[in-house]
Amino acid sequence: MGAQGLSASTGPHPSGQAVPLTAPPQDVQTDVPALAVPEASRPPRGAHRGRGAFPLVLALVDGASMAAAALAAGAGRPAAALGAAALTVAAGAASGGLYRRRRVLSVLDDAGAMLIPALVAGMLVAFAFLDGPWTPLADSCAIGFWVAVLYFITALTGRSLCYVAVRAWRRRRNAPPSALVIGGGSFTGHVLDMLRRHTELGLKPVGRIHPSGSVPPREASGPILGGLPELRRVIRTRGVTDVVIVGEEVPRRHVEVVARLCGALGCEVLLVPTAVELLSGAGERAEHLCGIPCVTLAHGPQGRPTWYAKRAFDVVAAALALAVVWPLMVACAIAVRIEGGPGVLFRQRRVGMGGRTFVLLKFRTLKPADEEEADTRWSVDGDERMGPVGCFLRRTSLDELPQLWNVLRGDMSLVGPRPERPHFVERFSNEYSGYAMRHRVPVGITGWSQVHGLRGDTSIALRARFDNHYIDNWSFWGDLKILLLTIQAVFMVKAP
Structure with missing residues (x-):
């Protein structure tokens, strides 16, 4: 869950203010360009270039080639049979990476990956869609073989024509x-x-x-x-x-x-x-x-179709979580009020995606001496001012529950790099290579670093490394895995 840091009852700060993230000025990083860029929140300009229409054209060529081969071999007259055959080869070609974006377009490179899907689809067509249930096995195998051969020749020819057209377009544009x-x-x-x-x-x-x-x-x-x-x-x-x-x-x-x-x-x-x-x-x-x-x-993950499911999942999951845990949140708020007096919530400026600041919400675990202490003190672990309720909330990460509202507002995601205060973001961006690049995606309540023990007073360089690894290799299933590991960690909390 969250990184350990003192939260203060500071007033709301206008969201959207950018924090200057400077280039690392020290040691080996003196000749490396500054890393924090607001454009990091956008999908890459080249992310979808050439990926939309051309893979679809290739899939249509493969499907039509299989349907034509099946008809020519007399193996499939019903429309359902032809559709199943076309989907089989298209799925096989996709699993072989034949629809990915490529600079080098060559049917010689495709032939090996197309061979097995062709044989599998040919045999499926022959056994499933031949006329009559008593067709001899030898005849079935022969027809399946010829379906595969005809498909292979037709598909390679169609792909070759497509590739010639694309290469000509690239030369002349x-x-x-x-x-x-x-x-x-x-x-x-x-x-x-x-x-x-x-x-x-x-x-x-x-x-x-x-x-x-x-x-x-x-x-x-x-x-x-x-x-x-x-x-x-x-x-x-x-x-x-x-x-x-x-x-x-x-x-x-x-x-x-x-x-x-x-x-x-x-x-x-x-x-x-x-x-x-x-x-x-x-x-x-x-x-x-x-x-x-x-x-x-x-x-970046913003260029992947599944990225859009991340925000939808955040909204639905956060809303459901608030509906379920609101009694627990009320109990936490009452306990904080009894132990520390007025001011149940901490409001603190944190840095989110693209260097923009927002107001993070937490249950108050202690009252800082002043605003400067809240903004610049790294950790409050072991602080004598923290009472039993505050210690319990921090140990169990229940103090993080109000951040579900931050997720609903769009300030945060359920999973992402943990947000830090502007003072420390500027400092760590100067000291650690790649730290500012954590802000390419929305910050989160939990993250890859936290489920691997990198929270509190732990290595900032390792956190940056783990967070950037998470961003570079993001997947929707990876987010679900991190959430499950977080839930497991919360329920395995041991008493001090």
């Missing part, structure tokens, strides 16, 4: 260059030259970012648009929509930070992995751009 290459060596120059020559990839480079900001003349290939500190400016002013990071020619400590920044600014990020990354499994997800392995990194 008059869109301005919008791809940026990041790297500091000769191989980066080769990648630039390759993208310029092969316009069918749809990646027209505007130039390169060199990690040091300059490059010796013998390594120069294409305009050098600046170093890593200029990355944000270049992306904005040049209208960059795609970024290619040459992993082996960018300092390792910067690759993760740069990739997240580019994604938060709305770019689709492609990584040319190192040899070690290829050996560790990245090669299985890589496509080859003219022989160069390249992995498309997952964009």
Whole structure:
């Protein structure tokens, strides 16, 4: 549940005020661009580009090919039979990743993944939809085989025509260059030259970012648009929509930070992995751009269709939870009032998505000496001013229940990085790489860090790492898992 920090009875603050999140100025982060960007709350500009119509066209080609093959083999006259056959191959192709966004469009790459769905669908059609129940087994297998063959040939032909059309469109469209290459060596120059020559990839480079900001003349290939500190400016002013990071020619400590920044600014990020990354499994997800392995990194969760279910689930679940636990909340409020007097709720400014502040609600567990103490004191664990009721509420996390109202208002989500006070957000953003990137998504009552013990006086660097891992790998089922782990942790609370 929540991070431990002193909550004060401060008055409401206008929501929507942005907190300045500055770039890390220390040690290895001196040449890394600032990370906190309000645009992080938007879906990436390239998240859905080319993903809507083209996969649907391919699915229609696959389905129509199977239906045509079944009819040609005499294996399926009823419309239901043809529909079932078409859905079978479409589902198989989808599970094989044949409808994902790709730069390299080749039927040779698709053929292997299409073979098994073709055989399975062919046999299903033959056994389920042949005329008459007494068809010999050999005849059934033969018809199933020919259905699979006809589908395979027809589907590959249809896909080939689609790919030819897409490559021609990419070559001839008059869109301005919008791809940026990041790297500091000769191989980066080769990648630039390759993208310029092969316009069918749809990646027209505007130039390169060199990690040091300059490059010796013998390594120069294409305009050098600046170093890593200029990355944000270049992306904005040049209208960059795609970024290619040459992993082996960018300092390792910067690759993760740069990739997240580019994604938060709305770019689709492609990584040319190192040899070690290829050996560790990245090669299985890589496509080859003219022989160069390249992995498309997952964009922010806001670009996924299931993201919209997150807010709907938050509203329904928070409303139901309030309807169920309101007697418990009343009991907590009465206990707080008896122990500490007036002022049952704490109201405290916290930083949410995109650096915007909001007023977080909690049950008061102690009264701070003044507003400055509430805003700047890190933890109140062991404070002698806290009575038995306050200790119990904090130990059981019942003091967090009023935040269900924050969820209903849209300030927070049920699951997300825990919000922190502006004073500490600015401080931690300066001290810890990637901390500000936690604000790419709505903050939450509970989160991946909290269910793994990172609450209270624990490592901020680890919290940032865990929170960014949660964002990078977000899924709706993952949120449900975190909620179940949180409930388990609450009921397993032990007495001190």
